[in-house]
Amino acid sequence: MSATTQTLSDKSSLENGDESYELSKDKIFHLLQTQRRRYALRYLKEQDGPVEMRDLAEQVAAWENDTTVQALASNERQRVYIALYQSHLPKLDNEDIIDYNQSRGIVKRGPLADQFDPYLELNDTTSDELSDTEDKIDSDRWFRYYRWVTAMSAGTFAAVWLNVPIISSAPIQTLGAMTVGLYAFISSAQFALR
Incomplete structure (x- = not known):
């Protein structure tokens, strides 16, 4: 079975409600190689439900700049917002790690997000x-x-x-x-x- 066929069948099993699909460690590490993605997943893990993309971007920017959301400069917010909007969140959404409604600006954890939790905590x-x-x-x-x-x-x-x-x-x-x-x-x- 080719990697493409396996990915397609895994995606279809997720769409049919099968959340038991395990990502490989290589895939997990590849997706976590960017600090912004790790911060985004960490923020979503700390929330109870869907969040606004703007709030997510502000918190990620605050963590990146080692400051508070209130003390962020406009350019710090914008730089992180654009990168999350254009690249990081769509990539995580495509992998079913998050559910990202780009047009409404709403983000929530997806069916595979739990597999990333052990890598997001400093034990x-x-x-x-x-x-x-x-x-x-x-x-x-x-x-x-x-x-x-x-x-x-x-x-x-x-x-x-x-x-x-x-x-x-x-x-x-x-x-x-x-x-x-x-x-x-x-x-x-x-x-x-x-």
């Missing part, structure tokens, strides 16, 4: 993984600072050892105190910013 495992990633990025940043101070300290003491005129004339106690002070400053900043 405890995912948020732990995100937290671990953020911690790793933070520790990498501080490691970089320590590495630079170590390089500067080594360079300073190499300059003293090689008798570089300006640096070698400074007392060794002063250079040592400056090195310890730099490490103390970075350690204090790291502790204070946690």
Whole structure:
């Protein structure tokens, strides 16, 4: 059976009320590859029934711009509205994931929307993984600072050892105190910013 025939028969079974059709993970991931589609499906999941496309677009724009619906700029709303109207919602509608009445501007979850729900939530495992990633990025940043101070300290003491005129004339106690002070400053900043 060809992929086209399978798609046609799957569509006809959905039209006849058979909602047991399972999308492949490849299909699900393909449809979820766009953040706007994920946001749209998440918004629809949070609503009890049909929503106006304008409200959906505003909330998606707010999430994209990390702000509230009230604080959105006109161009931020318009950019998201147009992309949803022309591309993302029709694509989801064609796959029976949503029911989109473009002429009335009404959107609701379709028969296959439930299959996307597990991918729309940040469960405890995912948020732990995100937290671990953020911690790793933070520790990498501080490691970089320590590495630079170590390089500067080594360079300073190499300059003293090689008798570089300006640096070698400074007392060794002063250079040592400056090195310890730099490490103390970075350690204090790291502790204070946690």
